Amino acid sequence: MGDGRTTATTHEERHTGAGRARLHEAALRLFAEHGVSGTSLQMIADALGVTKAAVYWHYRTKDEIVLGVLTPVVEDLTGVVGAARARRGPRARTEALITGLVDVVVRSRMVYVVLAGDPFIGELLGKDERLRAVVEEMTDLIAGPGHDEAQRVSALMFLAGLVGPLNHPACAAIADDDLRRHLVDGGRRLLLTRAAAKG
């Protein structure tokens, strides 16, 4: 410390810089709007007002940028899955997963849109073990073996359905508390009520 460098960063310390937060912010907005494959490093660099090479100082590959953006939410989701698994009984586990998952996705908003909605993530699942694990465990908890066909369909509807309100402009103005409540209500109706008899 005390030398001429304003931001001392070794190769391993890059992830602690403040520039990383701005990069995540810009990349995330572009990923959610155009998709990961539809977002070039040039677009990210332009949004930050820098060049591609500057972006590459923070991350060595595009995959690492995507993982860097997703990692905080992936860790939150790992906690939610663990807490839900600690409950006894499938209904209690489902209830815990609904409220925990909604809490995470509303806090992060656009991150879940990328995580659950972007086709590029499917390719990343084969490369990153933690990502693959949390997605698989989350799905298994409410749609895995032990649940019947109808419940599995409802569960997949819920997991994918969260993306709808999150990235729709009509819901951008909804306060976090209200959005959370509506999403939890929707999840309970989908997953914790019996199907009505056909009319």
Next chain:
Amino acid sequence: MGDGRTTATTHEERHTGAGRARLHEAALRLFAEHGVSGTSLQMIADALGVTKAAVYWHYRTKDEIVLGVLTPVVEDLTGVVGAARARRGPRARTEALITGLVDVVVRSRMVYVVLAGDPFIGELLGKDERLRAVVEEMTDLIAGPGHDEAQRVSALMFLAGLVGPLNHPACAAIADDDLRRHLVDGGRRLLLTRAAAKG
């Protein structure tokens, strides 16, 4: 007829050829798996066992390929929206839209995954009027003005949620009739039941 040409096609008749169906099939599978932006014309050509130039004989741009794949479903959805609008009362309209929409998406399966789930479509909405119109009218019917905040969130959950079961491998084996029933049940629980009191 009777001359040496095996497939007589003028510039305007291209869309009636049998090769178009194979192209749609191959492109659709790739779009649903890798996303539109993640699918190159080379990948489509490889899947067909031909070269890129052969693909360009059918369509002049990638956008036209996407629109060509989506158009049959867009037309089906236009019919569903019209039929739903003919009903009187918001509940009847919602019910008609649920059953009609589910019918269309189960018949087409992967097309709706691209239409409702791919970020690239957002860019196409600004270029194709029929596409923009049907998406807007469909959303307005169950999530437009006249519905409260909770209902709008549920509606967007439903529209986005359909993608989940449709592209998940665990649901590929479900028979069309069963999948239709489960999706309609889920839609009714989301959109036609009151929210349960918080426990």
Next chain:
DNA sequence: GTCTATAATGCGATAGAC
């Protein structure tokens, strides 16, 4: 209807100066 060949551009990624 499909091919080879090519134009023009953009992509992810690297090297090295400051």
Next chain:
DNA sequence: GTCTATCGCATTATAGAC
């Protein structure tokens, strides 16, 4: 931490032979 400059490659798209 950011820059300029560049490499090698893939991309969309076109021209013209068969």
